[in-house]
Amino acid sequence: MPTINDVARAAGVSPSTVSYVLSGRRPISAETRARVQAAIAELGFHPHAGARALASSKTNVLALVAPLRLDVNVPVIMQFATAVVTAARSFNHDVLLLTKDEGTAGLERVAHSTMVDALILMDIERDDVRLPAIRRLKQPSVLIGMPADHAGIACVDLDFEAAAGLALRHLAGHGHRRIGLIGPSPAVYRRQTTYADRFLAGFLTASAELELRTVTHPCEPGADGVRAALADLDTELPGMTALVVHNEETLRPLLDLLRAAGRRVPEDISIVAVCPRDVAMSMPVNLTSIDIPAHDVGTLAVETAMRLLDGRRVEFTRLLEPGLVERSSCREIPPSHR
Amino acid sequence: MPTINDVARAAGVSPSTVSYVLSGRRPISAETRARVQAAIAELGFHPHAGARALASSKTNVLALVAPLRLDVNVPVIMQFATAVVTAARSFNHDVLLLTKDEGTAGLERVAHSTMVDALILMDIERDDVRLPAIRRLKQPSVLIGMPADHAGIACVDLDFEAAAGLALRHLAGHGHRRIGLIGPSPAVYRRQTTYADRFLAGFLTASAELELRTVTHPCEPGADGVRAALADLDTELPGMTALVVHNEETLRPLLDLLRAAGRRVPEDISIVAVCPRDVAMSMPVNLTSIDIPAHDVGTLAVETAMRLLDGRRVEFTRLLEPGLVERSSCREIPPSHR
DNA sequence: CGAGATTGTCGAAGCGCTTCGACGACACCC
DNA sequence: GGGTGTCGTCGAAGCGCTTCGACAATCTCG
Known part of the structure; x- marks a missing residue:
């Protein structure tokens, strides 16, 4: 491995000049720069990361x-x-x-x-x-x-708070009054992962502002978790016409379950998902969604x-x-x- | 940030001694070692990675x-x-x-x-x-x-070759003679990603050895890709009783599709999947699988x-x-x- | 036209560590 | 009891780079 000294020698300059060519921290004449760069290229010089970090206190x-x-x-x-x-x-x-x-x-x-x-x-x-x-x-x-x-x-x-508001306003704007939230797994809430909390807070605020009837529910992963969550929501919020789903993993089993129960999306129940765009678009139903960018x-x-x-x-x-x-x-x- | 010199001074030894305590490359008396370690702990010393890399030519x-x-x-x-x-x-x-x-x-x-x-x-x-x-x-x-x-x-x-053989032997052992392979996407084959090639090679070898009737098919991602692949297999291999699926992503749509077509797993068609254990177990049907460890x-x-x-x-x-x-x-x- | 600024380059110090050779202090053995 | 080893420690060199101050050469402008 060639060092900066090898480059300097090959280019007929001092090591510091090579360094300045590399960093641009001091003006270097065009021709010197060209000679140095030629030498660098020819020798295949790559500055030693450790040496650099040591001397400059930057690691990149x-x-x-x-x-x-x-x-x-x-x-x-x-x-x-x-x-x-x-x-x-x-x-x-x-x-x-x-x-x-x-x-x-x-x-x-x-x-x-x-x-x-x-x-x-x-x-x-x-x-x-x-x-x-x-x-x-x-x-x-x-x-x-x-x-x-x-x-x-x-x-x-x-902005997950705003996202929750956006979802509810969209649904409210379409005339939905009874809306359920399927959230992340209880484990996520237990850890108080911030996106879950913030989404929930935004949901509750918007729900109050818009005077909606809403129920929120975490959701264990897997089909069983989804089934349980959905059953609870149906019980606690009869006549529910829409779901906000802030849990990517449940989307698929949820759709399966609804279909199995003969509930059509969106005819019988509307869904707004919060998930990456590609996930929303790869579901059996093309989901209206708020992207996680x-x-x-x-x-x-x-x-x-x-x-x-x-x-x-x-x-x-x-x-x-x-x-x-x-x-x-x-x-x-x-x-x-x- | 304290340096090795600070530690040395605090412990009343030379820097090299500290280094030897850290690396264990030379014998150090128990009491010196103890003093040095105490100093390290007290000062909260962490060796500078760059300096270390420079001096030792190892980065860890x-x-x-x-x-x-x-x-x-x-x-x-x-x-x-x-x-x-x-x-x-x-x-x-x-x-x-x-x-x-x-x-x-x-x-x-x-x-x-x-x-x-x-x-x-x-x-x-x-x-x-x-x-x-x-x-x-x-x-x-x-x-x-x-x-x-x-x-x-x-x-x-x-060993993907062996995996393919294992899958076929398992199915052949259960009496299957006509077996289809749903492989990775054409893009993966095009790149000649080695696991795809090797699995295919193993599949063909074992198929010949076991004197099976097999057809292999890559599979575009998405439900449409699966539908096409399945249709082709059905055409080219009438009476197919089993599938080997070496494409994790298609598993879900495949099962959906089979169910929609009224083909039960395993009654009408058997499946051996090659995928991580947890994927195999999270499907609507609990899949017999070869784990990707x-x-x-x-x-x-x-x-x-x-x-x-x-x-x-x-x-x-x-x-x-x-x-x-x-x-x-x-x-x-x-x-x-x- | 000369004081002062700017440009381009160099040399040397030093970043914090590892490692090599040296050396004193002992122990061991014929 | 003098050679031979081993143990434990130190000092110094050096890893490859950046950066600071110095300085010569060139430019700028009142």
Whole structure:
């Protein structure tokens, strides 16, 4: 492996000049630059990451802390990860993948040993135990999610409260008055994962504002969980004409179940799903949905980290506005029937 | 951030002694060691990763190159990734996540700049364009998959040829003679992703050996693709009594379709799936399946990388023996009907 | 036209660690 | 009792890079 000294010698300049060609931090004459670049290309020189990190205290690496257990929404996680890695590369950074399992210790390990310049964390809980540690790190963090106490920490996410409002307003606008919510699994609520809480809060607020009759229900994974949830909703909210489903995994069994019970979508029951676009479109019924813009959120998280790194101002809370796309799972209830 | 010098001063020893306490490469008296460790704990010392990498030419980081596009089997990829990260941590290594999109350039970038000690690559194609580059790197690589020319490169995977044989033998043992294969999407075959090829090869060999009547068919994703594939199989192989499905994504629509057509599983048609255990068990019919042991493969890949790194011998080709678990999707055809 | 600014380059220091050789202190053995 | 080892520790060199200050050369403008 050639070093910067080899390049310098080959180009007939000093090592520092090579460094300045690489970093652009000082003006270098066009011809010197050309000679240096030629030497770099010819020798196939790549600066040693460790040496660079040591000398400059920058690693050009981001940590991504992902929940790699399988009880969560795998495809969405994957979309976040893809977006983060891609965006990071566009800023000339790489991504170190950590599991949430390592908890606080993992964060501290990579931060204290200066392996990364910044951290991006997913699957944030309401009172996330990692928060104090995050605040103590010298590296900035960006959260995908919004804990209760997020003062001074950059947070990025879909505005789930607004999303719930949007879903209800859409349904109310179509004349629905009795609406059920199928939420994430109880485990997710138990962890107080922030998107679940925020969606629920938005749902309840909008429900009150719009003077709707609503019932909310978490939902265990699997067909049995869906069956139970649906049965409960039917009992507690007779005459229910619409469902908001904030639980990607239940969509498929739910549709199966409804069909088996002879309840047509949207003729007998309308559905608004909150899930990635592609999921909504790959169901037996083309679902009206509010997209979870994993790609945008991931990209924004990286951009925010970059701004933080070069000391620019950032808005500490960035909640992306939800968008609802009409497809074929909501019907208009005629005014006479409302 | 305290440095090794701070620790040395606090413990009243030289920096090299601290280093030897940390690495264990030279004998240190118990009492000195205790003093040093106390100082480390008190100061909260973590060695600087870059400095370490520079001085020792070891990064304690593995690259994981994953296909982060979404056309492939997301959950399986995720399982590999989880296994790799977890296993890496157990060897005190971290994982740098690269996308396959970056291709050869990405590998060379992280390898030449000494960001990683070894590489683990997924989604290997038959004549993978990255192979020459991989051979040239000074860091060792471990492939999850098996390219045509794998001489001198460590490869780890499920033995897909054997898996196909196992599936056919199971069905033949139950009296099935006419068996269809629903394979991955044409795109996967086009890329000549090695697991698809190898499974197909094993399927054809076993089919001949067992003197079965078989037809094989790739399958476009989505319900339409499945419908087309099934129709073709029915046409080309009238009287087909069993299906081998080597395409996780089609399982659900396939079962829907069969049910809709009034074909019961396993009464009218038997199925052996090749997919992760949890997928097989989360279907409407509990599927007899051959597990894709992503966890084992990922772990083995990391172990192999570690052996390579400390110069121990490795078997360059490790194909994990497939296991078939009987559930409820295969019926025995009575001898009278064979 | 000269003081001052700008441009382009160099040399040297130093980032924080590992590792090699050296060395004193002992123990061991014929 | 002097050679031979082993043990435990230290000092110094050096890994490959960035960055700071210095300086010569060139430009700028009142």
